[in-house]
Amino acid sequence: MEVAEVISITKPSSSRPFEDVDDDNDSDVEMNNTTNQSIVTPGELITDDPIWMKGHGTYFINDKTYSSVAGTVSRVNRLLSVIPIRGRYQPETGDHIVGRITEVGNKRWKVDIGAKQDAVLMLGSVNLPGGILRRKSETDELQMRNFLKEGDLLNAEVQTIFNNGIASLHTRSLKYGKLRNGIFLKVPSSLIIKSKNHAFDLTGNISCVLGVNGYIWLYKTNVNNPTSNNNNNNSNNSNNPSITRLEEESSWEIYSDKNDTTITNSIRSNITRYYNIIKALSYCELGITEQRISMGYEASLAYVNLGSLNDKDAMETICQDIINNEKMRGIN
Amino acid sequence: MSRMELYSPEGLRIDGRRWNELRRFESRINTHPNSCDGSSYVEQGNTKVICMVQGPMEPSSRSQADSAGATIEVNLSVASFSTFERKKRSKSEKRMVEMKATLERTFQQSVMCHLYPRTLISIDIHVLAQDGGLLASMANAVTLALIDAGVAMYDYVSCISVGLHDQTPLLDLNGLEEQDISTLTIGVIGKTEKLALLMLEDKMPLDHLESTLGIAIAATHRIRDLMDDEVRKHGNLRSSKLAKN
Numbered sequence: 001m002e003v004a005e006v007i008s009i010t011k012p013s014s015s016r017p018f019e020d021v022d023d024d025n026d027s028d029v030e031m032n033n034t035t036n037q038s039i040v041t042p043g044e045l046i047t048d049d050p051i052w053m054k055g056h057g058t059y060f061i062n063d064k065t066y067s068s069v070a071g072t073v074s075r076v077n078r079l080l081s082v083i084p085i086r087g088r089y090q091p092e093t094g095d096h097i098v099g100r101i102t103e104v105g106n107k108r109w110k111v112d113i114g115a116k117q118d119a120v121l122m123l124g125s126v127n128l129p130g131g132i133l134r135r136k137s138e139t140d141e142l143q144m145r146n147f148l149k150e151g152d153l154l155n156a157e158v159q160t161i162f163n164n165g166i167a168s169l170h171t172r173s174l175k176y177g178k179l180r181n182g183i184f185l186k187v188p189s190s191l192i193i194k195s196k197n198h199a200f201d202l203t204g205n206i207s208c209v210l211g212v213n214g215y216i217w218l219y220k221t222n223v224n225n226p227t228s229n230n231n232n233n234n235s236n237n238s239n240n241p242s243i244t245r246l247e248e249e250s251s252w253e254i255y256s257d258k259n260d261t262t263i264t265n266s267i268r269s270n271i272t273r274y275y276n277i278i279k280a281l282s283y284c285e286l287g288i289t290e291q292r293i294s295m296g297y298e299a300s301l302a303y304v305n306l307g308s309l310n311d312k313d314a315m316e317t318i319c320q321d322i323i324n325n326e327k328m329r330g331i332n
Numbered sequence: 333m334s335r336m337e338l339y340s341p342e343g344l345r346i347d348g349r350r351w352n353e354l355r356r357f358e359s360r361i362n363t364h365p366n367s368c369d370g371s372s373y374v375e376q377g378n379t380k381v382i383c384m385v386q387g388p389m390e391p392s393s394r395s396q397a398d399s400a401g402a403t404i405e406v407n408l409s410v411a412s413f414s415t416f417e418r419k420k421r422s423k424s425e426k427r428m429v430e431m432k433a434t435l436e437r438t439f440q441q442s443v444m445c446h447l448y449p450r451t452l453i454s455i456d457i458h459v460l461a462q463d464g465g466l467l468a469s470m471a472n473a474v475t476l477a478l479i480d481a482g483v484a485m486y487d488y489v490s491c492i493s494v495g496l497h498d499q500t501p502l503l504d505l506n507g508l509e510e511q512d513i514s515t516l517t518i519g520v521i522g523k524t525e526k527l528a529l530l531m532l533e534d535k536m537p538l539d540h541l542e543s544t545l546g547i548a549i550a551a552t553h554r555i556r557d558l559m560d561d562e563v564r565k566h567g568n569l570r571s572s573k574l575a576k577n
Contacts, residue, residue, distance in 0.1 A: 043523075
């Protein structure tokens with residue numbers, strides 16, 4: 001009985017048919033596979049050379065480095081790490097994110113940003129209504145819930161990461177703050193491609209905050225204060241330093257809970273259209289960028305009925321249109 | 333053939349397997365990409381289990397926040413249609429509570445919990461059909477779901493159940509066999525001989541334990557390979573998709 005041999009019967013090459021189908025669709029998949037570093041899985045020996053420093057996703061026993069997650073190996077100088085295929089959002093300083101208040105605490109708010117732990121937003125790192133720059137007093141502490149309360153959505157920037165991994169946020173700019181007049185949408189954070197601008201205006205009077213953490217806010221463009229490029233031009237032309245604008249514009253209104261009364265039906269349907277486009281991009285696992293959303297909007301105009309955008313076929317068609325469009329323009 | 337024969341003189345079991353033969357093992361990873369961080373589906377013969385992992389995430393109550401490492405919470409739900417006879421099961425059933433605790437302790441060890449202080453990893457297991465080897469299938473499903481969630485762990489935890497009939501160990505028992513002979517469930521970390529889980533609900537003669545464990549460990553190594561194939565297949569598919577973007 002000491003022969004420890006196990007018989008196991010598996011389906012005959014169950015993986016083949018799928019791969020064949022893929023290869024038929026586009027022939028360059030196979031090329032990609034070979035050029036890609038292959039996947040490592042937990043417990044797999046990466047190297048037994050002690051010269052490498054161990055980074056995230058690895059562990060080290062007896063001078064041997066093993067992988068602890070399933071993903072691709074990345075080597076930067078002498079740092080060896082494994083980037084997992086899937087995982088929660090990992091905040092980095094400077095990320096523009098969308099979050100939701102989960103708790104009002106002592107001089108701080110806790111914010112759900114889709115990371116492993118909730119981020120903190122200190123009372124000292126928000127703008128006060130009226131735009132006065134001063135130390136926050138006890139009265140401010142007492143009315144913290146009037147600024148932001150549980151369930152409120154806001155966009156903010158990651159200020160620092162504490163050494164226990166918790167992110168600290170700030171909203172000390174006019175482009176950050178409470179969100180209203182729109183709809184919230186969540187996609188996997190790995191699909192968001194980092195770029196210079198994560199808040200932009202789209203055609204059809206819609207603006208978008210594309211949080212790096214995969215939380216997205218689609219809303220009616222604010223007429224007085226357009227978000228993106230136009231904003232820069234304005235301030236350049238009128239030569240207004242941002243401080244004065246801060247005083248003028250950040251009244252109590254920046255913490256208002258009320259939606260504008262002038263959200264028309266066409267704006268509502270445009271928001272829905274963009275919502276469905278982003279859902280389609282995420283369904284097809286395409287990276288989400290401003291350009292792709294705009295291209296998706298053009299492609300989606302063929303569908304008059306917004307509900308039909310939720311069909312599997314429609315989502316795939318739109319994504320295929322975007323990919324074709326990019327090929328034509330020679331991006332990719 | 334009035335009485336059921338567990339192991340015929342020809343060396344065949346009730347379902348026609350040899351003593352050292354596994355049932356059909358099939359697994360799938362990332363089955364629910366939108367509703368959780370990691371998910372998996374495992375079939376071992378007629379035992380079918382779905383597993384979903386949420387987290388690491390902020391714990392809902394302060395008591396679950398441990399500054400030394402992540403808390404692992406397992407929620408078991410066994411469908412009332414999972415057995416031949418329809419039967420409602422409560423979560424407080426003694427066997428359920430024990431299985432839940434066993435799984436929690438197993439994965440507290442093999443997940444690198446110290447990397448995720450003050451967080452909660454919540455594991456939901458749904459048993460769709462049961463036909464023996466339930467604990468083993470659940471542990472295998474949890475391993476796959478944790479890998480899908482990108483949670484760091486030392487190695488795969490692969491599990492198998494094994495029984496002892498007379499002097500012959502029988503590998504990967506089905507429901508009928510499990511009713512009649514004593515069953516040992518083991519979970520092994522990776523390709524080593526380190527046990528992360530060992531469960532024996534009744535008696536087993538000590539002098540046969542070694543050979544029984546030997547075949548069970550060999551079987552867990554095979555299960556690990558089968559799971560690894562599935563993870564790799566999914567990983568390569570995904571990375572080729574990302575490269576296209």
